[in-house]
Amino acid sequence: MEGIQPVKLVHVVPKFHLQAHIPKCQSSFSFHFTPKTAHTDGEAPERCWFPSNNLAKSTKRMGPGSRRDTHDDHYGDANFQKIVGLPETFVRKSAEALSARTEHVEAFIEFDAALPVEDTMEWTKMVQAWEEDSTKPNPFELPRGYKVSENDVRLQLAQQDAADLAKGTSVAVHQDISPSVLVSHGLQLQELQIRLASDIQELGPHSTSLQRSKVLERGNALKRRIDAWISVQHLYAPGIAMIRQREDEATTTPVAVPDIPLFLPSFSAETIACSSTLLSREWELRYAQAHERLNTLRGNLLLRAHMYKSKWQHSRGTRMQTRSLSLLSNVDKRIAECTKSYKETYAALSRLAVPLRKVGWQMDLRPLLDSDVVSIADPDETRSEGRRLMSWIWKVHGTGDDATKSTQAVLRIEWCKARARAHRWQEECVLLAEEMRRVLAYSKWEEDEWRSRTIQIRDSVTMTGKMDAISEGKYAYALRQAAIRHEMGLRCVNQWKGLTEKLTTMQDRDAYINVECH
Numbered sequence: 154m155e156g157i158q159p160v161k162l163v164h165v166v167p168k169f170h171l172q173a174h175i176p177k178c179q180s181s182f183s184f185h186f187t188p189k190t191a192h193t194d195g196e197a198p199e200r201c202w203f204p205s206n207n208l209a210k211s212t213k214r215m216g217p218g219s220r221r222d223t224h225d226d227h228y229g230d231a232n233f234q235k236i237v238g239l240p241e242t243f244v245r246k247s248a249e250a251l252s253a254r255t256e257h258v259e260a261f262i263e264f265d266a267a268l269p270v271e272d273t274m275e276w277t278k279m280v281q282a283w284e285e286d287s288t289k290p291n292p293f294e295l296p297r298g299y300k301v302s303e304n305d306v307r308l309q310l311a312q313q314d315a316a317d318l319a320k321g322t323s324v325a326v327h328q329d330i331s332p333s334v335l336v337s338h339g340l341q342l343q344e345l346q347i348r349l350a351s352d353i354q355e356l357g358p359h360s361t362s363l364q365r366s367k368v369l370e371r372g373n374a375l376k377r378r379i380d381a382w383i384s385v386q387h388l389y390a391p392g393i394a395m396i397r398q399r400e401d402e403a404t405t406t407p408v409a410v411p412d413i414p415l416f417l418p419s420f421s422a423e424t425i426a427c428s429s430t431l432l433s434r435e436w437e438l439r440y441a442q443a444h445e446r447l448n449t450l451r452g453n454l455l456l457r458a459h460m461y462k463s464k465w466q467h468s469r470g471t472r473m474q475t476r477s478l479s480l481l482s483n484v485d486k487r488i489a490e491c492t493k494s495y496k497e498t499y500a501a502l503s504r505l506a507v508p509l510r511k512v513g514w515q516m517d518l519r520p521l522l523d524s525d526v527v528s529i530a531d532p533d534e535t536r537s538e539g540r541r542l543m544s545w546i547w548k549v550h551g552t553g554d555d556a557t558k559s560t561q562a563v564l565r566i567e568w569c570k571a572r573a574r575a576h577r578w579q580e581e582c583v584l585l586a587e588e589m590r591r592v593l594a595y596s597k598w599e600e601d602e603w604r605s606r607t608i609q610i611r612d613s614v615t616m617t618g619k620m621d622a623i624s625e626g627k628y629a630y631a632l633r634q635a636a637i638r639h640e641m642g643l644r645c646v647n648q649w650k651g652l653t654e655k656l657t658t659m660q661d662r663d664a665y666i667n668v669e670c671h
Contacts, residue, residue, distance in 0.1 A: 163187060163287075167195030180293040186573050188284050188667075191580040192250075201231055237641075239592055240648040247585050247652050254578040254659070258668050260480060261575040264568060265670040267459045274671045276565050280572065292569045295562050306441040330385050333434045338382055339417050340438055344494060345375050350411035351490055372410040379413055386416070389431060419501035429509075436505045439498050443518050446495040447546060452563025453491060454528040457484045459564070488526065495521050519545055576667040583665055586656040589649055596642035603635035 166174060166182045174182070184190045205227060212220045235242075265273050280292045311333065330338075352368050387394040393416045400414065414420070418431045419439065460481055499518060506514065525544045610628045614620045620628070657664050 169196050180291055185577060186293055189580060191584040192577055201228055240644045243585060243589055244648055247656060250578060250581045250585055251655055254582050257574040257578050261571045262670060264571045276568055277671045280569050293566055306437050332389060332430045335385060335389060336431060336434045337438060339415050342379055342382060343415060346411045347490055347493055349375060351486060376410050419504045432505055432509055436509055439502050443495060443498045446491050446498060450491040451546060453484055453488045456564055456567060458528040492521060492526055579667050582656040586653045589653060593642055593645055596638050600635050600638035603631045606631040
């Protein structure tokens with residue numbers, strides 16, 4: 154039909170489910186990177202479905218009609234709870250959005266100031282072009298480097314498992330988990346342990362109950378995943394069960410989740426009775442992992458050098474200094490995590506190299522000392538210019554032109570993510586203000602609808618000259634519903650007083666226009 158504009162559909166994956174997709178999907182179909190999505194997560198249906206799982210024991214014995222009525226009752230109750238909780242929900246969301254908007258907009262502006270203007274101008278054009286047309290190069294993606302990534306190795310191992318199954322030579326002893334999947338999951342759990350340990354260390358004496366509860370919940374979830382993984386590990390390496398039992402008997406105090414030993418094949422490749430398949434699978438994954446950690450470490454070191462330079466040149470006063478130190482602290486945390494992960498990976502490779510008879514791998518990978526973790530731009534104050542030495546991490550193969558491109562890509566992705574965070578929180582504030590306006594408008598419309606029904610009933614009674622019991626009931630019910638909507642609107646107005654103005658205004662800038670530095 155003429156005059157109707159074509160609808161442009163943008164495809165994204167709900168946030169919780171996105172983590173199960175490949176990296177390309179995660180960067181291409183993320184709500185976080187999609188303009189005008191604010192902090193929508195796309196998981197609203199799951200919030201109803203998840204509690205309904207508890208009904209299964211009852212509904213599986215019901216007939217179709219009773220089962221449907223039971224689900225309708227519970228979904229209706231969930232909807233009712235959501236509606237009556239709207240005043241408090243918007244107060245909570247607004248407080249979080251206002252704080253996060255200020256934090257992330259300032260962080261993006263300061264991060265942008267720490268980087269070369271010509272680079273950030275180029276990245277701005279690149280990300281704006283991608284936001285307009287998703288077929289353009291994605292600025293959130295790392296270019297495929299000269300080294301095979303850990304995910305590429307996982308794909309190769311999965312293909313090898315499929316080939317073994319086809320030939321009938323598979324050594325899998327579990328229906329769903331092959332040796333390569335077992336080792337891959339173990340390495341992922343080890344990384345999660347490192348991150349959890351870092352987050353626990355960050356919790357100071359003045360941490361809030363919410364911060365502590367979030368870390369504790371993550372620890373509990375990780376503990377359940379580790380327990381499930383261990384049960385499968387014992388199928389592939391029964392000897393580890395005895396080692397773990399001796400460790401448990403020798404320990405009188407509970408072991409913290411980050412310290413739970415996983416006893417991967419590399420734990421003691423010469424003493425743990427593991428198949429050569431497990432050893433070789435871990436070697437391939439570890440080798441790719443080590444190169445990825447080095448690449449990430451170099452990018453973060455270069456990022457820290459840029460931020461230090463910006464801090465010295467531009468940060469003045471307590472407020473700006475505090476913000477700079479907070480951003481630097483986050484980068485330092487990532488550097489520490491990469492360093493620890495690389496050291497553990499290198500140690501594992503050293504233990505695996507003997508039984509697998511691997512040689513030559515130490516030409517690219519070396520032991521990482523604390524003195525090696527320096528940027529190529531960091532001066533060594535203990536040496537004169539003529540005696541200054543460069544860390545080996547900048548001299549191994551792939552750190553010349555490849556490394557420059559790689560570190561630039563890391564900086565670009567971090568910059569794009571900082572920009573996306575600032576934009577999404579700005580959009581969230583504007584969206585919350587609009588949703589609050591609509592809630593009030595809808596409450597008023599519903600109140601007017603119920604009052605119009607009372608008028609219809611009253612006019613009908615006037616025409617007939619009598620009001621029977623049914624009409625009285627309808628009239629009273631309509632008045633009650635109108636009063637409920639009126640009280641709901643008043644609750645919202647009272648609790649949201651001043652919130653809309655805060656959400657739609659920003660200091661020194663238009664809250665409706667996303668921040669851009671160029």
